[in-house]
Amino acid sequence: MTRPAVLLFDVDGTLLITSGATTRCIWKAAEMTVGRELPRVPFTSGRLDQQLFADALAGANISNAGDLLPRYKETYLRLLDAELSARRDQIKIMPGVPALLERLSSRDDVIVGLLTGNFHDSTMAKLKYAGIDASVFKIGAFAEDADQRPVLVAAALRQLAQPASPAQLIIIGDTPRDIEAARHSGTYVLSVATGSYSLEELQAENPDAAVATLEETAPLETLIHLAQNSTHI
Numbered sequence: 001m002t003r004p005a006v007l008l009f010d011v012d013g014t015l016l017i018t019s020g021a022t023t024r025c026i027w028k029a030a031e032m033t034v035g036r037e038l039p040r041v042p043f044t045s046g047r048l049d050q051q052l053f054a055d056a057l058a059g060a061n062i063s064n065a066g067d068l069l070p071r072y073k074e075t076y077l078r079l080l081d082a083e084l085s086a087r088r089d090q091i092k093i094m095p096g097v098p099a100l101l102e103r104l105s106s107r108d109d110v111i112v113g114l115l116t117g118n119f120h121d122s123t124m125a126k127l128k129y130a131g132i133d134a135s136v137f138k139i140g141a142f143a144e145d146a147d148q149r150p151v152l153v154a155a156a157l158r159q160l161a162q163p164a165s166p167a168q169l170i171i172i173g174d175t176p177r178d179i180e181a182a183r184h185s186g187t188y189v190l191s192v193a194t195g196s197y198s199l200e201e202l203q204a205e206n207p208d209a210a211v212a213t214l215e216e217t218a219p220l221e222t223l224i225h226l227a228q229n230s231t232h233i
Helices: 021-034 049-058 065-088 095-105 121-131 151-158 176-185 197-204 218-229
Strands: 005-007 108-114 138-139 171-172 188-192 209-211
Touching: 005 138, 005 151, 005 218, 021 049, 021 065, 049 065, 065 121, 095 108, 108 151, 138 151, 151 171, 151 176, 171 176, 171 218, 176 188, 176 197, 188 197, 188 218, 197 209, 209 218
Parallel strands: 005 108, 005 171, 108 138, 171 188, 188 209
Antiparallel strands: none
């Protein structure tokens, strides 16, 4: 029997975009946590939520982000849920995503999951307000599961009912950090240029495959075949 391929989707820029709600709520929650305005610094796509909070504080030379994280997380999740609810018409599902998830959910030779730098609850809120059925995703690795993105792969593997090799996994994401996590962990990676990086920028990082949108399914099917049949990368 063919072993299943495990497809791990990133969220922001891959499945959906929140049209700025995430960034607005990060800054508002961070400022509410420290009680003052913070200078704006650019965020790097693909960072974990707790890393983005630390980045926001580092711009103001505040170094105790770890101590403040519980208060920040509670505030951020509350603000994000309220903003997504009020602006759900601004949440965009990326091209090809609904049809792809529908097809994958009907297959018994793949396991569909999430691998994201978002907190668990912010992920669920984004999926809910975007209208994406979270039950499609049988496993998930979230910001709470690691302190660095590559460690999320091990967290995902632990959730599988049957032992699996990293070579069975395919990370699907829109940033070089997804490629880095795959190379660190020995998984396949499909890059999709629906986030803040162009197709050319992603291809320069040498992913196993790269597509403009998830409407292009042939490269993913090739990776699924490889993941189901190879013992190592």
